[in-house]
Amino acid sequence: MGGRRKARELALQALYLHDNLGFDREEAWQKAVSKFKAGKKIIEYGRFLFDGVLREREGLDLKINKYSKDWEISRMNVVERNILRIATFEILYSDTPVKVSIDEAIEISKTYSTESARKFINGVLDKIAKEKYD
Secondary structure, three states: OOHHHHHHHHHHHHHHHHHOOOOOHHHHHHHHHHHOOOOHHHHHHHHHHHHHHHHHHHHHHHHHHHHOOOOOHHHOOHHHHHHHHHHHHHHHHOOOOHHHHHHHHHHHHHHHOOHHHHHHHHHHHHHHHHHHHO
């Protein structure tokens, strides 16, 4: 597993703590890092994703809602919601190639979610990516 994937998983864990268990921003981050064996570059990229998702969450959620037909983001599983947020943030605000962001979201969902979630995640992210380049 590559370093960037580990960073994405670290961000996902911190977002889970923050979004689902009510930890404040810094407490969620510190708790996730303390449980996650990672080097400096992984932690730095994970922090970039975590902070970026929290900073841009409102806009990310609007974008995800736009393409998640019949599924409000508030009704989504917390893991799937945050996988989508991380990948959408990468697509819109990083230099990571779009295809890599989508592929990584799907791979992470294989570990943390279900088969049907993978198809849903792929469909939503594909539409977001197409809008970016239209």
